[in-house]
Amino acid sequence: MTAPTAPAASAPARPSFRVWVQGARPRTLPLSAVSVIVGTGVAVAGDRDGVGGYLGRDHHLLVAVLCLVVALCLQIGVNYTNDYSDGVRGTDAYRVGPPRLTGAGQATPRAVLVVGLAFFAVAAVAGLTIVLVTQLWWMLAVGAVAIVAAWFYTGGARPYGYRALGEVAVFLFFGIAAVVGTQFVQIGHTTLTGWVSAAAIGLFACGVLMVNNIRDIEPDRAAGKRTLAVVVGRGAARVLFAVFMLAPYVLLVVPVLDAPLALITLASLVLAVPAVRIGTRAVQPLALVKSLQLSSTTSLAFGVLLSVALVIHHAS
Secondary structure (H helix, E strand, O other): OOOOOOOOOOOOOOOOHHHHHHHOOHHHOHHHHHHHHHHHHHHHHOOOOOOOHHHOHHHHHHHHHHHHHHHHHHHHHHHHHHHHHHHHHOHHHHOOOOOOOOOOOOOOHHHHHHHHHHHHHHHHHHHHHHHHHHOOOOHHHHHHHHHHHHHHOOOOOOOHHHEOOHHHHHHHHHHHHHHHHHHHHHHOOOOHHHHHHHHHHHHHHHHHHHHHHHHOHHHHHHHOOEOHHHHHOHHHHHHHHHHHHHHHHHHOHHHHHHOHHHHHHHHHHHHHHHHHHHHHHOOOHHHHHHHHHHHHHHHHHHHHHHHHHHHHHHHO
16 A cells, blocks of 8 residues: 555644534444443343342443443544545545545544544543453453454554455444453343344444445445455345345344244334435435445444343333
8 A cells, every 4th residue: 555645635723513513423423332232231131149140230320331431432532533544545535535634635534533533532431440340351351352343444554454354343243242352341241132133233234334335336346445345246235135135024033932022122113214215325425425324323223222222121
């Protein structure tokens, strides 16, 4: 890969607060929030002794909040560092979606990088607090891997996000690690429902990333960014998007066997179906933004409904 070059556009000295908020990509944040929501739901449902797991109820809530801080700060951090890395490489010069801070010259590359690293630091502090509360010292390694993976998604000399591995990463980190990890640090063990729910949330995260990359196929190809959508082509990418968005409803059979009330989660199909319809049919790249928004909202609705059903079942 060629060495990064700074974007040609000049950056204002003091970007507005609104610009920074937009740079955090708030519409994507439900993906990290829902991971902790579901992780907490399966933790409550899997609480065998009924007193909040091995930590007790007070720490149960504290750890859940800390997990949310970790998840949100990691995602915001990766959004900013992604903005920085794509901007200095010139990748964003080809994009057709909303402008990015670095690529559009709205902020200096250094400022964007510093803000991204600051959010990583906050996530690290929250993660360290979890370790101190739970005494699960091996979780330090998990946290370190998560931060390293967040940076090398588009950072470094050989970013894996440029090599069709983005969906693998979001499945593992937004799904498996976030959901199962949240369950484990709260109650000290995992459950089958926890693992299956984690896979469902990970698939939604893959769907959101896929529809975003379908929108950007042409600019990414021009910039040399080989996402999975670029590698398999538009037609296959649309099929994969539909699979990612609908497969969680097949996996729902496991939570339903554990808690029949989890059938209410099917209500989120009212969002999933339009998301899939637009994502598999839209021709204009900008039209896919609506599908992306619906996909993210679908994940949140699915997770909230599932968690509520599991908690109610556990309490009854």
